Amino acid sequence: MKYLLFTFISISLLTSCAQTQSTTVKIPLASKEKPASNEAVATFSEGCFWHAEIIFQSLEGVRDAVSGYAGGTDNDPDYEKVATGETGHAETVQVYYDPSKISFETLVKALFASMDPTQVNGQGNDVGTEYRSIAFYRNEKEKQIIEAEIKRLTDSKIYKRKIVTEVVPFKKFYPAEDYHQEYIYYHPNNPYVRNVSVPEYVEFRKDFKGNFKPL
Numbered sequence: 318m319k320y321l322l323f324t325f326i327s328i329s330l331l332t333s334c335a336q337t338q339s340t341t342v343k344i345p346l347a348s349k350e351k352p353a354s355n356e357a358v359a360t361f362s363e364g365c366f367w368h369a370e371i372i373f374q375s376l377e378g379v380r381d382a383v384s385g386y387a388g389g390t391d392n393d394p395d396y397e398k399v400a401t402g403e404t405g406h407a408e409t410v411q412v413y414y415d416p417s418k419i420s421f422e423t424l425v426k427a428l429f430a431s432m433d434p435t436q437v438n439g440q441g442n443d444v445g446t447e448y449r450s451i452a453f454y455r456n457e458k459e460k461q462i463i464e465a466e467i468k469r470l471t472d473s474k475i476y477k478r479k480i481v482t483e484v485v486p487f488k489k490f491y492p493a494e495d496y497h498q499e500y501i502y503y504h505p506n507n508p509y510v511r512n513v514s515v516p517e518y519v520e521f522r523k524d525f526k527g528n529f530k531p532l
Contacts, residue, residue: 357413
């Protein structure tokens with residue numbers, strides 16, 4: 318994300334297709350509804366959290382996906398510190414969902430369908446430990462679901478390389494700064510958003526077999 322933000326400034330008129338997407342694609346926002354009485358929480362890392370936020374918020378049953386940091390040792394992380402790669406944290410989203418409408422298994426499938434789980438310490442041109450992919454689990458059942466999906470994908474031979482997504486127990490999530498929340502919605506003309514985030518989201522909606530919120 319850091320690298321591409323600078324790169325895309327010089328090619329902000331890259332393609333008319335990308336420009337059109339940024340103005341016509343409806344970006345999903347967090348729901349203003351009150352949490353369901355049985356609301357559950359899931360936590361995932363898959364590169365830039367701007368991307369992950371709209372991926373999960375597009376799914377029926379997800380109330381909110383909050384951008385933040387997890388997986389490291391720093392007890393007071395912020396964007397600048399995490400960007401150094403020295404905190405151990407990855408850009409992460411905390412997903413609040415209604416398990417009567419969407420399962421943890423579906424969320425895990427969405428995670429793997431919306432990233433390259435074979436890329437070590439990065440996604441695309443976003444490179445560094447802060448962009449590594451992580452599937453956090455809160456109990457043994459969630460761990461088994463994650464591992465089963467990794468096995469299914471491995472057995473299917475979809476990828477030529479080994480899946481390297483970390484499967485680790487959840488410890489603590491730190492919300493990111495306010496300006497990162499709903500970033501894509503509020504900054505549709507940001508070159509990175511227009512040329513990377515939105516096209517990736519469009520591709521996910523086209524390919525993922527899940528229940529999406531109505532546009």
